[in-house]
Amino acid sequence: MNVEVLKTKLLFQLTVEEFLFLLSIDNKTNEKIIETTPSTLNNKYVYGIRGIQNLLGCSRSTANRMKKSGIINDAIIQNSRKIIVNADMALELIKEHNKNNK
Known part of the structure; x- marks a missing residue:
């Protein structure tokens, strides 16, 4: 596709394909930007209780209970009030916990 056109x-007047193409290029160099999606990243991290909440799609109180339960302790790095959670590891730990409790 010709960017200038x-x-x-x-x-x-743009098609969806043309619009998405324009969004994916760098305007200064007209080169395609490398997209980073969760599948291309080795580790995805979420931050704080809100991050756990968004990751699991649950309420704030459920996210707090999940953190306090110890199920995802191996995925959590906490220094004072700062909470960092390895999302992939947390999901694996929850999956493993659910498998063992059936």
């Missing part, structure tokens, strides 16, 4: 089009 696409830049001259009005936004509503």
Whole structure:
């Protein structure tokens, strides 16, 4: 796709494919940006109780209970009030815990 031609089009005239292509390029160099998705990263981290909450899709109180239960302790790094959780490891630990408790 020719970037200069696409830049001259009005936004509503772009197809979804053209729009996504324009979003994925660096405007200064017109080179495609390497996308980093969770699958390309080795470890994904979430931060704080809100991070646990978003990771598990649960309420704040459930996230607190999960942290205090000790199930995901190996995935948690905590220094004072700062909480860092290795998301992949936490999900594996929860899966393992659920498998063992059936």
